[in-house]
Amino acid sequence: MRLRALMETDALGLRLLGGDDELDRTVRGVMTTDLRDPSRYLSGGELVLTGLAWRRSAEDSEPFVRILASAGVVGLAAGEAELGNIPDDLVVACARHRLPLFAVNESVAFATITEHVVRQVSGERAGDLAAVVDRHRRLMTSGPAGGGPEVVLDLLGSDLDLRAWVLSPTGRQIAGAGDPLPAEVSAALAGEHLAATRTGRRGPHRATAGGTAYSLFPIRNTGRGAAPASRDVRETVLSDWLLAVEADASDWPAARLDLLQGVTQLIAVERDRREAARTVRRRLAQEVLELVQSGAAPAEIAARLRVAAPVLLPGLGTAPHWQVVVARVEWEQEGGGAPVEAGPVTQSLLEEILVDPATGGSESADRIAVAHTGDEAIALVPLPGVSVTADTDLLDTPPVGTSDIGLHADALLAAVHDPLSAGLDGDGRLTLGVSAAVHSAEGLRGALEEARHARRVAGARPGRVCAAGHHELASHVLLLPFVPDDVRRAFTARLLDPLRDYDRRHRAELIPTLEAFLDCDGSWTRCATRLHLHVNTLRYRVGRIEQLTGRDLSRLEDKLDFFLALRMS
Structure with a gap:
């Protein structure tokens, strides 16, 4: 908004004291201060509101105004509640630095001015961003991808100071601007979104995670396979994405809510593209x-x-x-x-x-x-x-x-x-x-x-x-009569195929060694005698069996699995 617009709003009770040729300056924000040097909190474009508590003498006005002008402040509004009329030294200092000066009637609270400016500035930014979002949507629907969801989320952050993330139903972060959400927060928000969607309530849904308030906007499937509004919500609840915004949208104006709905529709285009790619x-x-x-x-x-x-x-x-x-x-x-x-x-x-x-x-x-x-x-x-x-x-x-x-x-x-x-x-x-x-x-x-x-x-x-x-x-499950033969064969192949492949390539006789070892109840001496092997050679073969299968032949459970696999092979 421009400074001139402030004069056109009677409810603000502002009276211009100087700088009428500078009223086309653009206001980007508002700040209230009574610090003698507020420069560290200024970034330029602000309308500064002050109750003049910083002024102890006429000499204080010049350095205060000089600091504001150097910081890029577009205007100064001074309250009349503390000193009555605005001091002449402040009027002179503002004229010297070409800084528009307003007097604020004592009946008007600074909060009223702040709320008005913030609402106007936010509305204009939202309108500008909405136009950008609309152009981005046309790009994505008429040609190659226009940058994906991250571009729009960056715009939300830079233009509206909103941090936002796109999450899947499982809580996986699909896109985001800035730092990612902690995994436990993402999972909690996804759960809140799914629970709210199941009730049939319209979004956005408010949720709190980690002490922070979020607003959750559903991202519906908008492609050719989109579900009609009359279809059972259970057919889509587990597949739709969501947009999590770090803010409480319960008191947002309609224009901002419409903007976020437009953002979800834009992201839905990208979702449909990824769906088609599958x-x-x-x-x-x-x-x-x-x-x-x-x-x-x-x-x-x-x-x-x-x-x-x-x-x-x-x-x-x-x-x-x-x-x-x-x-x-x-x-x-x-x-x-x-x-x-x-x-x-x-x-x-x-x-x-x-x-x-x-x-x-x-x-x-x-x-x-x-x-x-x-x-x-x-x-x-x-x-x-x-x-x-x-x-x-x-x-x-x-x-x-x-x-x-x-x-x-x-x-x-x-x-x-x-x-x-x-x-x-x-x-x-x-x-x-x-x-x-x-x-x-x-x-x-x-x-x-x-x-x-x-x-x-x-x-x-x-x-x-x-x-x-x-x-x-486990092996005892495989003995049940309703277990399919294919499951038994898969169990056997998983356990014995690595040994068969090794025997085929190296003629190592690991399968006969395993059979003999189990027949001898795991006795190293009896098994070595039966196979006419040195005990160290037997230990090497058994070690190779364990290495190839990831099993331990000193454990009863693994011995039983091998025994059943050999019998079913």
């Missing part, structure tokens, strides 16, 4: 899944995996291991209501869950391929595997404890449990199952069944969000 990866996952479930030959599945690997791990130059994650969102059926289509939202949610939270933006999401069938989402996750060389198919020694590489159910659960529990509270459940890593097409069907069975194990547990991994399918 189409290729989803199709790859769907094709592999159909081949696996139809019982296609391993060579055909392997060919499809070779196509998928460069897309999911560009430039890695390795033969990846693969891991399968199965997820299912289930909603309680309401009386007479239509069933909720959970497959698409489970697909989007699983893609988000599997994103590395340490990687911002969409880079790590590019490595996730998720298909869905019915209410079940299935992720094909590539893991950096064993390097391929010109001379050999694999390194001489596979990774130690191959079954422990990759994703872990407990870690996934810990990362998303709290916010998603809020989104599912009342009538929803999310269950996750995680397979072990496999390094060939032959093992993929077993990994899929293993992940599905782990999800069923998770489903038997209480709670809104539950997960189970392959390590929970």
Whole structure:
């Protein structure tokens, strides 16, 4: 706003005492002070309000006004409540430094002037920023990306002094200006947003985390697949992003609220673009899944995996291991209501869950391929595997404890449990199952069944969000009659394949050694005698078995697992 506008508002009670040719100066803010030297608190463009408590004699006016003029202050408003009429020495000093001077009637509080100026300045900034946001939206919808959400969040910070972050339903920070939010704050805000959305309340939602107030604005899907307003909120609640603003928007004027709604619509354009970019990866996952479930030959599945690997791990130059994650969102059926289509939202949610939270933006999401069938989402996750060389198919020694590489159910659960529990509270459940890593097409069907069975194990547990991994399918579970044969075969292959591969390349006879060691109840002397080996040679072979499998043959549980794997092979 300009100084001249202050004179046009009678409620402010301002009387111009000098500087009528400087009234076109732009006011950027307001400051109240009675310090003799307030320069450290001035940045330029302010209207300074003062009660004149700093003035002890006529000589004090000149240095005070000189400090204000040097700091770039655009005007001075002095209250009449302390001294009555404004002293002539102050009028002269302001005229000398060409600083407009106003007298403030004693009946008008400084707070009234401050509120008016702040409202006007903020409104004009919001209007300017709204125009920028609108131009940015047109750029993003009509051509290449205009810089992403970070550009708009930077504008909110620089023009309106608002700190804001874009968060996923799990609390992962997708974009932000300045310092990132602490992980526990992000998770808490995501949980508050999901809980408020489930109630059907309109945003923004107010939340407090870490003693700070935030306003949460939903970012709806605006693309061709956007849900109609009449659709059940449960079909989108777990997939929509949110904009968290460090401010209480409950008393904001309509213009500022409209501006933030425009920002969310702009960010929704970027969300739709990233959603569209996942189409290729989803199709790859769907094709592999159909081949696996139809019982296609391993060579055909392997060919499809070779196509998928460069897309999911560009430039890695390795033969990846693969891991399968199965997820299912289930909603309680309401009386007479239509069933909720959970497959698409489970697909989007699983893609988000599997994103590395340490990687911002969409880079790590590019490595996730998720298909869905019915209410079940299935992720094909590539893991950096064993390097391929010109001379050999694999390194001489596979990774130690191959079954422990990759994703872990407990870690996934810990990362998303709290916010998603809020989104599912009342009538929803999310269950996750995680397979072990496999390094060939032959093992993929077993990994899929293993992940599905782990999800069923998770489903038997209480709670809104539950997960189970392959390590929970212990040997005693495999003896149960309802466990699929593919799960048993996957268990056996995971435990014994590293030994078979080593025997094939080195003729080391680790499998016969393991069988003999177990038959001899772990007796070093009897086993060495049976195999006609020195005890030290036997200890070397057993050590190699433990190294390749990550197991410990002195533990009863590991002995039992090996015993059952050998019997089922």
